[in-house]
Amino acid sequence: xxxxxxxxSFDAAHFLEGYDGxxxxxxxxxxxVTAQIRGEKLNEGRxxxxxxxxxxxxxxxxxxxxxxxxxxxxxxxxxxxxxxxxAFREENFRVCEVDFRPTAENFAFYxxxxxxxxGLDVHRVEVYETPxxxxxxxxx
Amino acid sequence: xxxxxxxxSFDAAHFLEGYDGxxxxxxxxxxxVTAQIRGEKLNEGRxxxxxxxxxxxxxxxxxxxxxxxxxxxxxxxxxxxxxxxxAFREENFRVCEVDFRPTAENFAFYxxxxxxxxGLDVHRVEVYETPxxxxxxxxx
Amino acid sequence: xxxxxxxxSFDAAHFLEGYDGxxxxxxxxxxxVTAQIRGEKLNEGRxxxxxxxxxxxxxxxxxxxxxxxxxxxxxxxxxxxxxxxxAFREENFRVCEVDFRPTAENFAFYxxxxxxxxGLDVHRVEVYETPxxxxxxxxx
Amino acid sequence: xxxxxxxxSFDAAHFLEGYDGxxxxxxxxxxxVTAQIRGEKLNEGRxxxxxxxxxxxxxxxxxxxxxxxxxxxxxxxxxxxxxxxxAFREENFRVCEVDFRPTAENFAFYxxxxxxxxGLDVHRVEVYETPxxxxxxxxx
Amino acid sequence: xxxxxxxxSFDAAHFLEGYDGxxxxxxxxxxxVTAQIRGEKLNEGRxxxxxxxxxxxxxxxxxxxxxxxxxxxxxxxxxxxxxxxxAFREENFRVCEVDFRPTAENFAFYxxxxxxxxGLDVHRVEVYETPxxxxxxxxx
Amino acid sequence: xxxxxxxxSFDAAHFLEGYDGxxxxxxxxxxxVTAQIRGEKLNEGRxxxxxxxxxxxxxxxxxxxxxxxxxxxxxxxxxxxxxxxxAFREENFRVCEVDFRPTAENFAFYxxxxxxxxGLDVHRVEVYETPxxxxxxxxx
Numbered sequence: 001x002x003x004x005x006x007x008x009s010f011d012a013a014h015f016l017e018g019y020d021g022x023x024x025x026x027x028x029x030x031x032x033v034t035a036q037i038r039g040e041k042l043n044e045g046r047x048x049x050x051x052x053x054x055x056x057x058x059x060x061x062x063x064x065x066x067x068x069x070x071x072x073x074x075x076x077x078x079x080x081x082x083x084x085x086x087a088f089r090e091e092n093f094r095v096c097e098v099d100f101r102p103t104a105e106n107f108a109f110y111x112x113x114x115x116x117x118x119g120l121d122v123h124r125v126e127v128y129e130t131p132x133x134x135x136x137x138x139x140x
Numbered sequence: 141x142x143x144x145x146x147x148x149s150f151d152a153a154h155f156l157e158g159y160d161g162x163x164x165x166x167x168x169x170x171x172x173v174t175a176q177i178r179g180e181k182l183n184e185g186r187x188x189x190x191x192x193x194x195x196x197x198x199x200x201x202x203x204x205x206x207x208x209x210x211x212x213x214x215x216x217x218x219x220x221x222x223x224x225x226x227a228f229r230e231e232n233f234r235v236c237e238v239d240f241r242p243t244a245e246n247f248a249f250y251x252x253x254x255x256x257x258x259g260l261d262v263h264r265v266e267v268y269e270t271p272x273x274x275x276x277x278x279x280x
Numbered sequence: 281x282x283x284x285x286x287x288x289s290f291d292a293a294h295f296l297e298g299y300d301g302x303x304x305x306x307x308x309x310x311x312x313v314t315a316q317i318r319g320e321k322l323n324e325g326r327x328x329x330x331x332x333x334x335x336x337x338x339x340x341x342x343x344x345x346x347x348x349x350x351x352x353x354x355x356x357x358x359x360x361x362x363x364x365x366x367a368f369r370e371e372n373f374r375v376c377e378v379d380f381r382p383t384a385e386n387f388a389f390y391x392x393x394x395x396x397x398x399g400l401d402v403h404r405v406e407v408y409e410t411p412x413x414x415x416x417x418x419x420x
Numbered sequence: 421x422x423x424x425x426x427x428x429s430f431d432a433a434h435f436l437e438g439y440d441g442x443x444x445x446x447x448x449x450x451x452x453v454t455a456q457i458r459g460e461k462l463n464e465g466r467x468x469x470x471x472x473x474x475x476x477x478x479x480x481x482x483x484x485x486x487x488x489x490x491x492x493x494x495x496x497x498x499x500x501x502x503x504x505x506x507a508f509r510e511e512n513f514r515v516c517e518v519d520f521r522p523t524a525e526n527f528a529f530y531x532x533x534x535x536x537x538x539g540l541d542v543h544r545v546e547v548y549e550t551p552x553x554x555x556x557x558x559x560x
Numbered sequence: 561x562x563x564x565x566x567x568x569s570f571d572a573a574h575f576l577e578g579y580d581g582x583x584x585x586x587x588x589x590x591x592x593v594t595a596q597i598r599g600e601k602l603n604e605g606r607x608x609x610x611x612x613x614x615x616x617x618x619x620x621x622x623x624x625x626x627x628x629x630x631x632x633x634x635x636x637x638x639x640x641x642x643x644x645x646x647a648f649r650e651e652n653f654r655v656c657e658v659d660f661r662p663t664a665e666n667f668a669f670y671x672x673x674x675x676x677x678x679g680l681d682v683h684r685v686e687v688y689e690t691p692x693x694x695x696x697x698x699x700x
Numbered sequence: 701x702x703x704x705x706x707x708x709s710f711d712a713a714h715f716l717e718g719y720d721g722x723x724x725x726x727x728x729x730x731x732x733v734t735a736q737i738r739g740e741k742l743n744e745g746r747x748x749x750x751x752x753x754x755x756x757x758x759x760x761x762x763x764x765x766x767x768x769x770x771x772x773x774x775x776x777x778x779x780x781x782x783x784x785x786x787a788f789r790e791e792n793f794r795v796c797e798v799d800f801r802p803t804a805e806n807f808a809f810y811x812x813x814x815x816x817x818x819g820l821d822v823h824r825v826e827v828y829e830t831p832x833x834x835x836x837x838x839x840x
Contacts, residue, residue, distance in 0.1 A: 002525050005546075011270065013153035013168035013213070015233070018326045021336070022211035025234040028168005029152035031268060042525055046438045050521035055553045056441070069164035073153070084231055087224040093155070094165040101330035103459035105322055106283050126285075128169060130151065133335045136283035142805050143836035145826075158606045161616070176815070182805055186718045190801035212714045241610035245562050245602055266565075273615045276563035291830065293713035293728040293773070295793070298466045301476070302771035305794040308713035308728005310830060351722035353713070364787040371784055373715070376724040379471035385422050385462055406425075410711065410730060413475045416423035431690065433573035433588035433633070435653070445654040448573035448588005450690060491582035493573070504651055507644040513575070514585040519614035550571065550590060575811045581756070661750035665702050665742055686705075693755045696703035 002042060003123060004052045007034040008062045010070035014102040017079035026073065031104075032128040033111055035062050037120045053120070065114050072096045104128075104135035112137045142182060147174040147204045150210035154242040160197045166213065170269040171244075173251055175202050176258060189221045190226045193260070205254050243258035244268075244275035252277045282322060283403060284332045286340045287371065288315040290350035294382040297359035305413045311384075312408040313391055316343050317400050333400070345394050352376045384415035386409075422462060423543060424472045427454040428482045430490035434522040437499035446493065451524075452548040453531055455482050457540045473540070485534050492516045524555035525550075532557045562602060563683060564612045567594040568622045570630035577639035591664075592688040593671055595622050599679045608653040613680070625674050632656045651696065664688075664695035672697045702742060702754045705718035707734040708762045714787065714802040717779035731804075732828040733811055735762050737820045753820070765814050772796045774821060799824035804828075812837045 013028040039052045048054050073095045076083040088095050094111070100106040105125045112125040149231050154166040179192045188194050213228070213235045240246040246265045252265040254255040293308040319332045353368070354376045368375050380386040380406050384407045392405040405417040433448040452499070468474050478526045499542045508515050520526040524547045532545040545554040572679040573588040599612045608614050633648070634656045649657050658668040664687045672685040713728040713776040739752045748754050773788070773795045788795050800806040804827045812825040 001558050002528070003558070004525070007552045007554065011167050011169050013166050016330075018329065020327055022234075024232075025211050026153050026166065026213040026228075027151050027211040028170075029151050030168075030170045042523075047440055049438065050290045050436075050523040050526045051328045052555070054524055055329070055524075055549070059553070066269075071165050071167040073166040081227065082229060084227040087221065087227040088166075088242075090221060091224055094162075103330040104335075105284070105324075105332055117537040127333070133339070134285040135286065135332070138281050138283070141838050142808070143838070144805070144833040145836065146758075147832045158609065162608055182803075187720055189718065190716075190803040190806045192805055192835070195804075195829070199833070243602075243610040244615075245564070245612055246610045248562070269615070272567045273619070274565040275612070276565065277562070278561050289729050291729050293726050296470075299470065300467055302794075304792070305771050306424040306713050306726065306773040306788075307771040308730075310728075310730045311710050351725050351727040353726040358548070359788065361790060363783075364791055367781065367784040367787040368726075370781060372724075374722075379714050383462075384475075385424070385472055386470045388422070409475070412427045413479070414425040415472070416425065418421050431587050431589050433586050444652070445631050446573050446586065446648075447571050447631040448590075449571050450588075450590045491585050491587040493586040501647065501650060503643075504647040507641065508586075509649040510641060511644055512584075514582075551615075559665040578749065580747055586821075663742075663750040664755075665752055666750045668702070689755070691758070692707045694705040695752070697707065698701050698703070698761070700701075 001038055001040060002052050003038045004055070004058060005034055006055060006059045006062060007032060008059065008066040009033060010066040012069050012071065012096075013073040014075070015079075016101060016103065017076060022086065029129050031069075031107065033062065033066055033107075034126040034128075035111065035122065036126075037115070038123040039121055058120075058139045060122070060140055061118055062111075067109060069096055071130040074098055074102045076101050081097075085114055104133065105137070108135045108137035112139070141178055141180060142192050143176050143178045144195070144198060145174055145176040146195060146199045146202060146205040147172060148154045148199065149173060150206040152209050152211065152236075153213040154218050155219075157216060158244065170196075171209075173202065173206055173247070174266040174268075175251065175255055175262065176264045176266075177255070178255060179261055180264040188211055198260075201255065201258055201260070202251075204227065205251060212239055213220070216241050244273065245277070247278040248275045252279070281318055281320060282332050283316050283318045283378045284335070284336060284338060285314055285316040286339045287312060288346040289313060289338065290346040292349050292351065292376075293353040295359075296357070296381060296383065297356060306362070309409050311346075311349075311387065313342065313346055313387070314401065314408075315391065315395055316404045316406075318403040319401055320391060336407035338400075341395065341398055341400070341415040342391075345391060349376055354378055356381050384413065385417070388415045392419070421458055422472050423458045423462060423480060425454055425456040425473070426482060427452060428476060428479065428486040429453060430486040432489050432491065433493040434495070436521060436523065441532075445466075449549050451486075451489075451527065453486055453527070454544065454546040454548075455483065455535055455540075456544045456546075458543040459541055478540075480506055481535065481538055481540070485531060487556065489516055490527070494518055494522045496521050497529060520533075524553065525557070527531045528555045528557035532559070561600060562612050563596055563597055563598045563658065564615070564618060565594055565596040566615060566619045566622060567592060568626040570591060570620065570626040572629050572631065572656075573633040574635070575639075576661060577636060589689050591626075591629075591667065593622065593626055594666070594686040595671065595675055595682065596684045596686075596689075597675070598683040599681055618680075621675065621678055621680070622671075623673060631654055634658055634662045636661050647654065665697070668695045668697040672699070701736045701738055701740060702752050703736050704755070704758060706755060706762060707732060707733055707820060708759065709733060710766040711794075712769050712771065713773040714775070715779075716803065717776060719807075729771075729829050730784075731766075731807065733762065733766055733807070734826040735811065735815055735822065736824045736826075737809045737815070738823040739821055758820075761815065761818055762811075762832040765811060769796055774798055774802045776801050776803070791821040805832065805837070808835045808837040 016023040156163045247267045296303045387407045436443045576583045668688045716723040807827045
């Protein structure tokens with residue numbers, strides 16, 4: 001089995017609603033995301049002969065998904081009061097609403113699904129919240 | 141001349157008020173801070189003989205300063221509307237007000253001053269906003 | 281399947297009794313240990329909703345085990361003469377006796393067992409003896 | 421199951437014949453290769469007791485294979501015109517002909533086979549073409 | 561004094577004409593380039609208040625210069641026979657001619673000059689030919 | 701001014717006699733040493749034209765010095781009791797006696813002197829005791 005792995009990153013703020021500890025505050029990380037796809041055979045066409053997927057293509061897809069979350073505050077639906085959301089609008093802050101608690105585990109699942117929807121045979125997605133703390137998701 | 145360098149980091153959110161670009165939104169980084177002190181001679185006492193300063197002591201000082209900014213939203217005085225600050229209070233978010241625009245350059249100066257006030261002969265402070273973007277401050 | 285990976289390290293001395301080569305001498309390394317646990321489902325409780333285990337908790341457990349071996353000489357039972365052990369006592373050196381040859385492979389197994397005994401669903405433990413030399417242990 | 425992982429690297433030039441893009445030109449990389457072997461049980465002999473394989477031995481094998489490709493231009497059979505090969509001979513450039521398109525995927529397979537032929541129970545070979553782009557090969 | 565440091569990289573082939581050793585062959589590296597500028601005072605304007613230069617701008621300039629050398633064979637004027645250059649043209653290989661021997665030292669000087677010509681107060685340029693081998697150039 | 705920087709490392713045990721803390725025990729580190737030399741002008745000869753010094757030569761010198769301290773226990777003259785030294789002899793452990801307290805600061809000075817004695821125009825030597833703790837020595 002062949003595997004291809006690439007990575008991208010985004011710098012975003014988040015917080016964990018209902019958490020008793022420092023993660024309950026708005027804070028931020030550089031999130032490093034690695035995506036690994038797999039395949040039994042390499043391509044035979046002229047352009048991508050000997051490749052599983054073109055590195056450039058895989059990376060571009062991953063970077064597009066990371067860019068959507070880059071340089072914003074990510075928050076879970078329902079985790080902020082209406083007045084806070086209104087305050088953000090008046091400050092003209094771009095915020096990203098997600099329908100899951102923004103933990104590293106959930107981000108790993110999120111990117112896995114996004115890549116799978118692109119038709120890729122995804123093997124594993126890793127999300128590093130800090131250089132030493134990493135969550136991953138795999139299927140099958 | 142001898143030098144001693146150590147590092148610490150913090151995960152925080154910030155934004156640049158008045159900036160036309162993605163940095164104007166609340167976002168976050170892992171900020172990596174390196175501190176470098178210097179001295180002509182090494183100590184002679186029993187405990188720290190052959191040292192400039194005990195690594196453990198230098199690191200602890202730097203970590204204390206980093207911890208003050210860790211896991212919070214850092215904002216410059218006057219850069220948020222009263223309603224936004226009120227919204228943060230009602231969400232019970234811990235925020236850190238600083239009297240400078242929270243750029244990497246200003247953080248480098250900030251940590252330099254803090255370390256100097258501790259009586260250290262600081263040579264250089266570097267602040268990495270991302271793995272590739274670093275600001276530094278030196279005096280003399 | 282979800283995975284959570286964290287790491288800790290310790291700076292210790294060791295030697296390989298009966299080895300014909302430079303590893304037979306007392307020398308030292310920075311040992312970097314990564315622990316990876318797994319789980320089918322994420323938690324649903326208030327505090328750790330969307331997590332497999334709290335990163336902080338996993339890291340603390342791993343750090344406790346690393347700290348036990350940090351800043352000491354690790355030696356296998358029976359690999360030092362009584363006079364040497366006596367000499368260490370008279371120097372007041374803290375030494376750690378283990379019942380296995382202190383290779384990276386055996387340390388990987390050692391940490392795997394320790395984490396399993398804590399009730400964690402351990403997937404893999406890696407022990408880096410040097411930045412490029414790594415041993416790992418997995419079960420099933 | 422125990423695993424042992426080491427790495428080596430080589431600095432070489434290559435190009436992808438028939439590729440429409442920048443990789444079609446002669447360019448170069450630092451190729452980082454990691455090899456991972458596995459085994460159910462550790463050795464019991466005096467020299468390598470508690471080891472899967474001696475790190476030094478595994479690394480030496482991998483380094484020999486990397487050295488063969490180091491500091492040369494790697495090209496696929498048939499991808500250069502006779503006049504170009506003739507020009508290289510007249511410049512006294514050392515070139516390495518391989519019977520596959522020199523992609524990271526094919527190099528992963530190449531090193532996997534070479535290590536297997538040495539009698540090693542190879543689990544996985546990874547080839548980093550750049551720090552973020554990695555291809556891997558595994559069997560069964 | 562404030563400093564700002566960023567980095568970019570390029571993957572290119574080169575060779576050292578007249579060198580007796582492996583560097584005389586066409587081979588390649590990932591060249592990592594760091595640029596460090598300096599300034600006594602930070603900006604005061606609305607957009608870049610508290611900055612020396614916008615990280616994004618500094619990085620873009622450096623990346624443009626790196627891109628010019630990326631994915632090609634770099635050779636010194638006069639170091640290739642006419643028949644070799646002709647062979648490259650017939651293969652449609654993009655090559656980059658430079659008027660200096662392409663050593664890390666000369667590349668450091670080259671990027672320093674290019675950045676200075678952009679009006680930047682350049683402090684130091686470092687060029688990593690490999691992760692451990694770095695040349696730098698400074699003026700004053 | 702041109703600079704050339706390379707690095708080497710060694711895995712050794714040490715302890716700090718008279719230190720009240722964990723460093724008083726025999727423990728170990730991977731010591732990473734970087735050496736930086738400087739020169740106003742690059743060479744003009746055929747072999748090293750455009751170089752300050754050949755990377756390979758600089759690295760070999762540094763590696764020789766590191767190898768002398770690799771895989772042994774480093775101790776300061778007078779810091780071990782005669783019975784302990786006798787015990788080491790009977791265990792056939794190779795130990796390295798140095799005439800300074802083996803702190804990172806003193807090692808930086810030690811390597812600086814060794815490189816200077818080789819006739820190199822040394823600018824700075826850094827010794828990383830751990831990935832984050834570094835001592836350096838410069839002259840002028």
